[in-house]
Amino acid sequence: MPAPSTPPEELLQLLPEAVVQTDALWNITYLNPAWHKLTGHSLEGTLGRSLLDFVHPDDTGTLRSGMPVFRLRLANSDYRWMRLQLQPKNDAANRVISRQGVLIEITEITEQVLMEVRQRFLRLLETIDGVVWEAELGVGNTFLSPQVERLFGYTVEEWRADPRFWRLHVHPDDLPQALVVDDAAYNATHSYAYEMSYRLIAKSGKVVWVRDLCRVDVDAGRPNRMVGLMIDVTQQKNTELELVQSDNRYALATRGSNDGIWDWNLQTDVLHVSERFNEIVGLSDTGNLHEDGWHFLQQLIDPDDHERVQTAYRRHLSGQRPNFSVDFRARHGSGRLVWLNWRGVAQFEDGMAVRMAGSLSDLAERGSSYDALTNLPGRPLFHARLEHAIALHQDGASKGGDTPAPGDATTFAVLLLDLDRFKAVNDTLGHHVGDQLLQQVARRLESSVRAVDLVARMSGDEFTVLLECVDHAGAADRARQMAAALAAPYRIGTHTVTCGASIGVVSSQAGFATTDDYLRAADAAMYQAKSHALGVCVFSGKAKQGST
Structure with a gap:
């Protein structure tokens, strides 16, 4: 038994x-x-x-x-x-x-053996080409691997000091969707894995594309915990990023100066052009598709300018330039010569250029609306856009009262910035270096704003920015991010140049009636920032509040 x-x-x-x-x-x-x-x-x-x-x-x-x-x-x-x-x-x-x-x-x-095990674990983390992280609601990141400093320039301590750090450094174009995904994870009722891609603004001001592989762990009665791996995918996204940035600039140029748009398949030589492109060159009866793209373009370009045009885009295709922009004379359909600007960017696959896209401008029509050096809008276009923003805001205020509702699409801000020590760069290194510095400043400013915003060059080393759909605090935060981006060193030939900026900020909260009123207020705030080394100064009513 x-x-x-x-x-x-x-x-x-x-x-x-x-x-x-x-x-x-x-x-x-x-x-x-x-x-x-x-x-x-x-x-x-x-x-x-x-x-x-x-x-x-x-x-x-x-x-x-x-x-x-x-x-x-x-x-x-x-x-x-x-x-x-x-x-x-x-x-x-x-x-x-x-x-x-x-x-x-x-x-x-x-304990020594255990510490060695931990050290091996940390060294293993360092071999991973990404940042291992852990986060909890209200606490922020409870763990970050040391790779965060190599990939983004921030120390672990800097990142973990503020629970909002990640949200404050996601690119503004990507933040709304990223917050939707992030909030869903914090409020999830069960564990699951997810991933998202977005741009993060590094300490240097550089925009880094990130692929975030994440998992949310849900324990009943406790805040949700997320763990993940952030991978730098900028190299893979670089071509796409260039095209997106260029498309934003072309859309702005088209809206402001009525440029022509073109798209060229380099593998088939098929060139698509817009109606406005044909109008600029006076060939409105030739159609929008040209199966022999290069032959069509050669017929347009004055023979004396062939070599200069070819050199410009070949430098871009060989990787020497991130994009290309070249002025040339073209034979208009009426028989007269016209000065045009041709600019664009190529898409690469496996190191080979497969497609180019860009815009065509009539320089006589563009006049002072665009700055030839930086390819930014100039004073006239900025004034027109600001007048439109003021009118929309005044109309919204008359309908909804003096206090704008959260997320009010009519709110805006004007930023006026002046480079610090720019004259010293010109005097010591020459105007050629100074011109290249202005071009790099323009590109950094463009990468620091959204597609709906406008960056313009007013004169010399003075730039303006129109931020749309932004409140008073958001404008100040964006200005501080711009100041940080511009303060990072510039590499120009054999020179390393450091040249920050003083920024004055005035938001639609001030309630001014004219463009000149806003620019005067922004200029006064900028002067305060420069004279007191504040970096950024925000105009608020009759008072000016400074911040570094």
Whole structure:
């Protein structure tokens, strides 16, 4: 006759190893007698308490993230190294409802060995071409791998000092969608994996494309925890980014100066042009598709300018220039010569240019609306856009009262900035270097704003920015990001140039009636920023509030 079996609970009572069980909130729900023998804590005084209360403060994060080795506080207040591989039990919705495991003392493994294991873990993180992170709602990042400094320029301490750091440094064009994904993870009711791509503004002001592979872990009764891996995919996104930025500039140019648009398939030589393109060259009856694209363009370009035009786009195709822009004489359909500007950017696949797209401008029509050096809009176009923004804001205020509603699309801000020490650059390195510095400043400003915003060059080293659909605080934040982007060193030939900017900010909250009123207020704030080395100065009513 077989011996009667022993109930499982009685077996657990007899085990020499300590058996620990917790609920989803880490509260201890079961212990066998070996717990008291191992730790000195009584079962009665321990049951119902959080297991994390007995874990060394430096090790609670690693235990929660799944690392099984940690230091446990004994009844005599000493800490001993333990191993507890907790196995979670999930419900039908994949939510953790309990954890259980066997607690084993590993004192024979010295602290030095454990520290070496941790160092190897950190070195392993450094070999990963990405940033490993962990975050909780209201806390921000509870862990960041050291790669964050190499990829983005920020130290771990800088990043973790502000729970809003990530949100403040996502590119404004990508922030709304990123926040939708982020908020959904923080409010999720079950664990799941997800990924998203967005642009992050690095400490240098550079825009970095990021692919974020994430997982949200949901434990009942506790804030959701997210872990992930941020990977720099700028190289893969570079061509796409250039096209997006160029498309934004071309859309702005088309709206402001009525440019012609073209798209050229370099593999088939098929060239598509807009109606406005044909109007500019006086060939409105030739259609919009040309199957021999290069032959069509050669017929337009004056023979004396062929070599200059070819040199411009070949430098771009060879990778020497991020885009191309060249002025040339063209034979108009009426027979007269006209000066045109042809500019664009190529799309590359496996190192080969497969497509080009851009715009064509009549320089006589463009006149002073555009700046030839920086290819930015000039004073006339900026004034026209600002007048339109003022009219929309005044109309909205008359309908909805003096106080704009959150997210009011009619709010705007004007930024006026002047480069610091620009004259010294011109005097010591020459006007050629100064011109290249202005071009690089223009590109950094363009990469710091959204597609709906407008960057213009007023004169010399003075630039203006019109931020649309932005409130007073948002404008100040954007100005500080621009100041940080412009303060990073510039590489011009063999020279490294440092040239920051003083920025004056005035928002539609001021309620001025004319463009001159806004520009005068922005100029006054900019003067305050420059004279007091504030970096950014915000005009608010009759008072000016400075900030570095």
